[in-house]
Amino acid sequence: MNADLRLTALRSLPEVENGADLAQLIVAAAAYEGFTWEPGVVVVAAQKIVSKAEGQVVDLASIDPSPKAREMARKLQKDASLVEVILRESRRVVRSERGVLVVETHHGWVCANAGVDQSNVPGENCATLLPRDPDASAARLLDRLRALDAPASGVVISDTFGRPWRNGLANVAIGVAGISPLEDYRGRRDRQGRLLKGTIVAVADEVAAAAELLMGKAEGVPVVMVAGLRSLGRDGVATDLIRPAAEDLFR
Amino acid sequence: MNADLRLTALRSLPEVENGADLAQLIVAAAAYEGFTWEPGVVVVAAQKIVSKAEGQVVDLASIDPSPKAREMARKLQKDASLVEVILRESRRVVRSERGVLVVETHHGWVCANAGVDQSNVPGENCATLLPRDPDASAARLLDRLRALDAPASGVVISDTFGRPWRNGLANVAIGVAGISPLEDYRGRRDRQGRLLKGTIVAVADEVAAAAELLMGKAEGVPVVMVAGLRSLGRDGVATDLIRPAAEDLFR
Numbered sequence: 001m002n003a004d005l006r007l008t009a010l011r012s013l014p015e016v017e018n019g020a021d022l023a024q025l026i027v028a029a030a031a032y033e034g035f036t037w038e039p040g041v042v043v044v045a046a047q048k049i050v051s052k053a054e055g056q057v058v059d060l061a062s063i064d065p066s067p068k069a070r071e072m073a074r075k076l077q078k079d080a081s082l083v084e085v086i087l088r089e090s091r092r093v094v095r096s097e098r099g100v101l102v103v104e105t106h107h108g109w110v111c112a113n114a115g116v117d118q119s120n121v122p123g124e125n126c127a128t129l130l131p132r133d134p135d136a137s138a139a140r141l142l143d144r145l146r147a148l149d150a151p152a153s154g155v156v157i158s159d160t161f162g163r164p165w166r167n168g169l170a171n172v173a174i175g176v177a178g179i180s181p182l183e184d185y186r187g188r189r190d191r192q193g194r195l196l197k198g199t200i201v202a203v204a205d206e207v208a209a210a211a212e213l214l215m216g217k218a219e220g221v222p223v224v225m226v227a228g229l230r231s232l233g234r235d236g237v238a239t240d241l242i243r244p245a246a247e248d249l250f251r
Numbered sequence: 252m253n254a255d256l257r258l259t260a261l262r263s264l265p266e267v268e269n270g271a272d273l274a275q276l277i278v279a280a281a282a283y284e285g286f287t288w289e290p291g292v293v294v295v296a297a298q299k300i301v302s303k304a305e306g307q308v309v310d311l312a313s314i315d316p317s318p319k320a321r322e323m324a325r326k327l328q329k330d331a332s333l334v335e336v337i338l339r340e341s342r343r344v345v346r347s348e349r350g351v352l353v354v355e356t357h358h359g360w361v362c363a364n365a366g367v368d369q370s371n372v373p374g375e376n377c378a379t380l381l382p383r384d385p386d387a388s389a390a391r392l393l394d395r396l397r398a399l400d401a402p403a404s405g406v407v408i409s410d411t412f413g414r415p416w417r418n419g420l421a422n423v424a425i426g427v428a429g430i431s432p433l434e435d436y437r438g439r440r441d442r443q444g445r446l447l448k449g450t451i452v453a454v455a456d457e458v459a460a461a462a463e464l465l466m467g468k469a470e471g472v473p474v475v476m477v478a479g480l481r482s483l484g485r486d487g488v489a490t491d492l493i494r495p496a497a498e499d500l501f502r
Contacts, residue, residue: 003257003478004465015442095500102500110416119450120441160452164415164501165361166423167494168433168453170460182419185468190371191266199370199468201411202419209421210461213480214255217436217450227254229464243418249346249353250415250501 003228008035009214010223015122018055023144026223030150038227040153043145044211046222047159047174048120050137051128058085060125076101082116082127089114089129094251105130108242109174110251111161120220131157134175135237142177153229154178157238158208160217164250171212173204173238180233181205181241202241203232254479259286260465261474266373269306274395277474281401289478291404293430294396295462297473298410299371301388301426302379309336311376327352333367333378340365340380345502356381359493360425361502362412371471382408385426386488393428404480405429408489409459411468415501422463424455424489431484432456432492453492454483 012029016022026043051057060081065073069084076083076099083101087093090103094110105114107130115130131137138155145152157175162168173181181204185196211224245251263280267273277294302308311332316324320335327334327350334352338344341354345361356365358381366381382388389406396403408426413419424432432455436447462475496502 003254003259005258005461006254007256007258007461008254097500098498100500119445119447120443122443160450164499165494166453166456166492168451168456168492170453170456172417183467188468190468191471192371192373194370196370196468199411200419201463201468202417202421203464205417205419205421206460206464209457210256210258210464212452213454213457213461216434216481217439217441217447217452220442230467241417241419243416247349248415249348249351 005226005228007210007214008225008227009221010035010225011221013049013222016049016052018052018057020053021144022049022053023141023148023150026145027148027150029223030225035225037151039151040227040229041151042154042156042179042207042226042229043141043152044156044158044208044224044226045141046215047115047130047134047157048117048128049222050131050134050157050175054131054137056129056131057121057126058129059123060085060127072096072101085127085129086114086116089116107134108239115159119217130159130174135177135239138175138177138238152178156204156207158211160212171208171215173208173241176204176236176238178234179204180236181238182236183232204238205241256477256479258461258465259476259478260472261286261476262472264300264473267300267303269303269308271304272395273300273304274392274399274401277396278399278401280474281476286476288402290402291478291480292402293405293407293458293477293480294392294403295407295409295459295475295477296392297466298366298381298385298408298425299368299379300473301382301385301408305382305388307380307382308372308377309380310374311336311378323347323352336378336380337365337367340367358385359490366410370468381410381425386428386490389426389428389489403429407455407458409462411463422459422466424459424492427455427487427489429485430455431487432489433487434483455489455492
């Protein structure tokens with residue numbers, strides 16, 4: 001009996017460098033590992049490798065922190081150059097206390113440190129930034145996969161975010177192409193025939209979370225193939241997942 | 252090539268009634284559907300069926316709402332009996348505005364409506380409550396599965412929660428047995444040998460989210476089998492996922 005949903009880690013991707021053709025690397029790794037493309041495969045790529053391929057990497061040694069960044073860094077006990085980079089990536093600081101810097105990025109994501117991350121980045125003092133436009137990155141990756149005859153249905157670019165109220169981080173989608181990030185059950189009926197109200201599921205976040213189970217943090221599995229997703233919508237972008245500030249009770 | 256992580260929906264479970272032996276129903280449905288138990292399977296069960304099996308169902312027609320519940324219901328445009336039940340399930344109201352009632356349950360979960368839910372519940376006016384102690388429910392289910400020779404490694408009881416900042420709901424773990432809900436990467440090193448800091452991943456939430464992709468809301472798939480999880484810790488309870496109020500910047 002075949003499982004309904006099947007996730008496969010790509011383990012043979014090389015270190016990704018600025019300008020790399022990520023789709024080509026994925027197709028080559030998939031072939032090397034004997035992965036069979038079937039209809040409906042969604043490719044989940046970690047933000048880190050997309051950022052590296054796009055050159056979204058900064059050397060913190062090259063940053064001259066502003067007085068504001070220095071002051072904030074002192075209070076948070078963080079590196080001033082890192083705080084400067086985070087502030088440049090942000091349109092608003094949501095919380096800055098107890099060593100935690102939660103911001104709203106220029107894209108609109110609310111997350112710690114604007115997604116600026118120093119783990120798994122080559123170079124003593126380097127950090128990755130989020131892709132400038134992760135939805136565009138996802139769309140380009142999907143187009144290029146298809147151009148290489150890899151019949152992917154969608155691409156999700158994932159990152160690891162914290163959340164209020166619950167311990168631990170979980171992966172979410174920051175870029176989406178080819179699938180709808182939200183599935184809307186409103187208007188459908190439950191098994192008792194009662195109309196379902198208010199139920200919109202963030203399927204792209206759930207796909208990202210599922211893929212993280214194979215990524216780990218230390219293992220270096222930056223791409224996971226997901227097969228067997230129920231037929232999802234084809235439209236939409238990850239920014240659909242951003243709750244407008246006016247509708248958000250917690251900013 | 253076998254996928255690394257394999258999720259299988261159980262589709263033949265009957266409607267679950269008060270006092271049902273959920274483990275026995277799961278084992279029977281798994282056998283009927285040809286599911287092969289392999290070492291390491293984690294069983295994800297939706298809160299709804301666990302609550303039904305435990306009789307955690309209320310008839311709203313039997314509830315006499317307090318004046319406080321009536322007033323709150325009027326402002327929120329909700330049913331007063333429903334609000335009364337939600338308040339009884341809560342130790343604190345976190346937000347009550349714009350039609351949204353976010354509370355902290357007696358367990359400590361911060362969620363809308365204290366998890367009280369009217370969908371997929373038989374009976375015109377009935378609603379399910381969360382299990383009284385979902386970790387104990389998970390432990391009992393795991394013990395009983397093993398007693399029936401189903402070699403499950405763990406059980407996750409999942410529910411569908413909203414979250415700040417992001418549109419859409421996602422499934423999270425509210426009960427856990429046999430696996431650690433959090434995976435702690437602190438002290439491990441990334442591929443560059445740099446110490447990973449502050450990275451604790453909420454794997455039980457990610458397992459719940461992954462399983463939701465097969466559950467849907469209308470389809471009535473309340474149990475999903477997850478095979479191929481990397482070796483996870485064996486200890487811990489879902490309440491480990493509750494961020495203490497003192498460490499939470501968003502309550």
